[in-house]
Amino acid sequence: MSAEATPPLTVALVEDDAGFQEAFRSALTDASDLSISGVAATVAQARQMLSGSPADVLVVDLGLPDGSGIDVIREAHALWPTCAIMVSTTFADERNVIASIEAGASGYLLKDSPLPTIVQDIRILHAGGSPISPRIARQVLMRFRPDERPAEVADKSAIPNLSDREKETLQLITRGFSFDEIAELMGVSRNTVLTFVRRIYTKLEVRSKTEAVFEARAHGLL
Template identity: 50%
Template sequence: MRPISVVIVEDDERVRCAFSAILQTAEDMRLLGMAADVGEGLALLDATRPDVLLVDLGLPSGSGIQLIRHAQAHLPDTDVMVVTVFGDEPHVMASLEAGATGYLLKDTHAGDLIEQIRSLRAGGSPISPVIARQLLLRLAPQGSQPLADEALLSPQERQVLTYSAKGFSFDEIASMLGLSRHTMMTYVKRSYRKLQVHSKTEAIYEARKLGLVRD
């Protein structure tokens, strides 16, 4: 398989070097470049169009949110993982609303980064446990409010979730439905956003609760 291509935008040189060293230990990953501020990051993203962007939020020339929004708007194949010291709700929610699909705090064990990137690229949404707890507490009241069930997800999104609930992998689902992996993952990410969840397990649980997926 083609290596997972990665771009790092981080202003702390020590962190950049640490991430670079970690990525070099993974045979299935390739570092395309590193940048230290927003301007360099935007240019690097457009030049390389990576599979994964690892981005800090506090950059000297602006916010990493700008890079997330740019990737969301112009690089549909790029998954965004925030790696930052900011664990407060405003930063988390702003990042997720901008299009990030992973959010890790910098106290995450460095050795876990490779697996988290693989998980992100496979359709997961790696989130530090303390952040996940915040999100669950924040979204819990909303989960009890009635929704327009059938209109919430498109037929294609419901079909992908139905097969997921039956235990099929995303690659198997793409093959069965005659979809490219990119198209299939687009359905997955859209359904996650509509259901306000960040993992396949949460999506299946919410879809079942709303009657969108039936075993």
């Protein structure tokens, strides 16, 4: 008897450009493991969508006719806590990048990226990775680069004190493993992994996996 087929990942899109919507649908057409669960063109429509069943992945444009996609990200992060969120936009400025990450986005793609690659980016995002356009990655890395001060002058007390298990969890997050995969690799339950993650977020004063990785690198923890 054949194994039961795995249901496709559900993907929701918040995008006001009809041309991009159509191209997005076309890019996902041949992906049997992905399915579009909803499309919203405004913040108001997105909020209505968020009142329904959560998608596995949410792709959000920032420039919407009635507001900012960052508000959608923030609300989705609260209402759909298991949903992985990715930005797809033309905005490449640091303010929008950092605000999106702080709101809960784990990926940030510019629309100058080839759209067909969005399928693989969605898979990577859902698996726990953080697809980021190279230009954006450079901005974020530069922002979180530690001060180039002599080691003897650095404030050692400012370095967060992570336990060995928390460091192990963070290392696995950095390598792109999902929480379920991390639980299996560490020989603990998923709830235990989520406890480690919450402690990491608290100690690093962050709210997403992307921020946690950058902060950990800035403090020399990775």
